[in-house]
Amino acid sequence: MKKKATETYQFQVLEYVATVPVGKVTTYGQIAKDLFLPTPRLVGKILHSNPDNSKYPCHRVVFSDGKLAPAYAFGGAEVQRKKLLAEGVTFKKNRVDLNSCLF
DNA sequence: CAAGTGACAATAA
DNA sequence: TTTATTGCCACTT
Numbered sequence: 307m308k309k310k311a312t313e314t315y316q317f318q319v320l321e322y323v324a325t326v327p328v329g330k331v332t333t334y335g336q337i338a339k340d341l342f343l344p345t346p347r348l349v350g351k352i353l354h355s356n357p358d359n360s361k362y363p364c365h366r367v368v369f370s371d372g373k374l375a376p377a378y379a380f381g382g383a384e385v386q387r388k389k390l391l392a393e394g395v396t397f398k399k400n401r402v403d404l405n406s407c408l409f
Numbered sequence: 410c411a412a413g414t415g416a417c418a419a420t421a422a
Numbered sequence: 423t424t425t426a427t428t429g430c431c432a433c434t435t
Contacts (some may be wrong), residue, residue: 375412
């Protein structure tokens with residue numbers, strides 16, 4: 307696969323998400339911070355424009371509060387919660403325990 | 410080429 | 423604790 311010289315944040319974010327190990331979750335702000343994105347909104351846009359949501363574990367990306375995303379691709383926040391729980395992510399009531407699962 | 414849009418986050422009340 | 427509002431910039435059309 308050939309990469310264009312125009313390295314958009316898109317690819318970086320996708321790769322970052324792919325780097326997140328199972329049983330861990332990351333927040334949009336965390337990604338933005340690590341990838342030096344100007345704003346966390348871009349992460350959401352990028353993931354929304356994700357070329358292949360099945361290839362990248364976008365379900366491991368949650369809000370900074372530990373809340374799940376409104377879900378557009380993975381079938382719903384409830385489904386996402388169940389999926390993350392199956393991966394070993396600890397949940398706190400309605401939020402992800404970022405204290406232990408934040409990558 | 411230009412304008413609109415948005416899987417957010419931080420702050421305020 | 424919650425909801426509400428603002429700011430932010432690349433991606434999509």
